[in-house]
Amino acid sequence: MAGTMRGPLLDAIRNKTVAAKLLSFSGLFAVHKPKGPTSADVLNRLKAMLLAEAGLPEPSRNMRKQILKIGHGGILDSAATGVLDQITKEELENVLQKFTGSIMQVPPLYSALKKDGQRLSTLITKGKTVEAKPARPVIVYSLSLKNFKPPLFTLDVECSGGFYVRSLVNDIGRELSSCASVQELTRTKQGPFTLEEHALYEDKWTIDEIAQSLEHCMPLLSVEPSRKKLKTELSEEHTMSCEDK
Structure with missing residues (x-):
């Protein structure tokens, strides 16, 4: 049956x-x-x-x-905003050369790094005073300007693990005697994994x-090259003039 x-x-x-x-x-x-x-x-x-x-x-x-x-395998932030002062494409491209290769980078205060078991971003949200972490070595394998339309510019970054794009953009702004912040950030590659594929x-x-x-x-x-923590960041930033440099 x-x-x-x-x-x-x-x-x-x-x-x-x-x-x-x-x-x-x-x-x-x-x-x-x-x-x-x-x-x-x-x-x-x-x-x-x-x-x-x-x-x-x-x-x-x-x-x-x-x-x-x-x-x-890695946190991605939400968005940040800002405004541009007068900076030329040539000035920006010249500055980018200073941030290629092995560099020292101070992690941003608003990050997932921890103090006494709590994330710095959580402490800042609660209004706590947070000290910056010491600078640490990171590697920028390549850094190029993909688009320049003031007040926005687009960077393509290939970097090591532990790298913060927001710190890079902040440092670029300071080097230009101005300020800079990230408006949009897209991670296009993490290790062997690409966004498209x-x-x-x-x-x-x-x-x-x-x-x-x-x-x-x-x-x-199993076929990933030695740079296992390689990631490519595509970001859109803008700068603004400020007195606190």
């Missing part, structure tokens, strides 16, 4: 299979972060979507052991799509 399964029983079996597939994942894949939400917001959204698809409950904050663990946009945040992405991305790690 043949029969068919319908309704809640069939759904339960399917959810169990999908959940097992999700929880079997282990590895790295690329995700597109849109402008606006924080990196943590994106991960929380991704986790919620995957748990919902698998029919698994979202864990509470009090739970010590998480059902699904997802992390990121590998990053999953939100409409593809599904278990099947991530499974395919893992198959595509994981082999790339």
Whole structure:
């Protein structure tokens, strides 16, 4: 005698299979972060979507052991704004040469670096006084001006791990006897993963799509050159004159 399964029983079996597939994942894949939400917001959204698809409950904050663990390899900031004074393209290009190669860089105060277990950005938001971290060595493999339309200019940066684009832009502004801030920032490459080829946009945040992405991305790690933390930043900044230099 043949029969068919319908309704809640069939759904339960399917959810169990999908959940097992999700929880079997282990590895790295690329995700597109849109402008606006924080990196943590994106991960929380991704986790919620995957748990919902698998029919698994979202864990509470009090739970010590998480059902699904997802992390990121580097934080991306939201936007910043500013205004330009008169700076020529030639002046800017000449300054960029000073920030290529091995340089010392002071991390920005508003960052994910920690003091006494708390992020500096969190302390600043709470109105606490925060001291700048000491300068540390970073490497700029290439730095070029891609567009110059005052009050905006666009830079393409290929850099080492631990590098802060906001610090670079601030230092460029100071070198020009002015000020500069980041308006938009797009990371086009992180290690072997490129935005164009590998990053999953939100409409593809599904278990099947991530499974395919893992198959595509994981082999790339074994052929990654020595600059493992290489990342390319494409940013749009503008400068403004100020007295506090």
